Amino acid sequence: MSSFLRRLAGIPWREIAGEARSRAFLFAQVLCAVHVVNAHVCSIALVRGPSMLPAMNLAGDVVVVDRVGARFGRVGPGDVVLLISPQNPRRMVSKRVLGMEGDTVTYLVNPGNSESSKTVVVPEGHVWVQGDNIYDSKDSREFGPVPYGLITGKIFCRVAKVT
Amino acid sequence: MAGRPSAPVWSSLRSCLSGALVGFTVTDRYASIITVRGASMIPTPGVKPGDCALVERLCLDRYDFSRGDVVVFRSPRDHENLVVQRLIALPGDWIQVPELQEIRQIPEGHCWVEGEHSASISWDSRSFGSIPLGLMYGRVTHIVWPPNRIGRVERKMPEGRTMQQWF
Secondary structure, three states, X not given: OHHHHHHHHHOOHHXXXXXHHHHHHHHHHHHHHHHHHHHHHEEEEEEOOHHHOOXXXXXXXXXXXXXXXXXXXXXXXXXXXXXXXXXXXXXXXXXXXXXXXXXXXXXXXXXXXXXXXXXXXXXXXXXXXXXXXXXXXXXXXXXXXXXXXXXXXXXXXXXXXXX | OOOOOOHHHHHHHHHHHHHHHXXXXXXXXXXXXXXXXXXXXXXXOOEOOOOEEEEEOHHHOOOOOOOOOEEEEEOOOOOOOEEEEEEEEOOOOEEEEOOOOEEEEOOOOEEEEEOOOOOOHHHOHHHHOOEEHHHEEEEEEEEEXXXXXXXXXXXXXXXXXXXOOOO
């Protein structure tokens, strides 16, 4: 018993604790770095669904999202953006920006069934977003122009295809 | 030609960088401090211009806001401006708007925010309607500066304005 205690006392607990602390700190730093890059520089997202056909796959695409341009307002008509859905804040959707504030946008109200179109002026601080596949997309035609603040990034390249 | 930076410079640079990384992460995910300015953030009951407020951001993970919270959100008119107001109604609630003399339902994923009575009508939902919850930046929990006003920011609800929907 006493030899066991002696061996226990011989273990360099202090060094082990110090080592563990520095390892844990390094790990936390790496996590923080990943978060900062992911939230403010660029990140990777999986985009799925029919609304952006044919630019994006039905089964899913892995895309790179540029977070810097959106933060500084460098988003223009024609860009594909990742935005927080106005109908459900926990969901991200990808759409194409068709009009910035002050622009006039004309769209088909019910494509496929009728020819009727509507023209709106995008209000201050808002953007008009629409899916490329106008027959199967929930976008500004349904919920109106969205505030620019909902845009979280600009999709600028596709890395891989999900098959 | 500049040589290799000496060891102390290098290590202090490294600790600065890691401190910045940790700081950014904490302000993004957990809590941050904002200064309430008069022009862009219209005072809400309990919050005055010039105050420093502690903003809890953890609630953004699940968007678990309550009616009566003082919240910070990006202005729907200008995404670079943060606005402090009181959250009055959540999705599905019916709200009575005396200024517009109507009762309306808050659509899915939206909320209704209001500032002080009639002073700031152009900055809240009475002028731009309900706003998407996605614009939320956080919830004001405490005032941290000036020292004589340090304290919690209470959750308060105006009486008889809303009819809540129970799920």
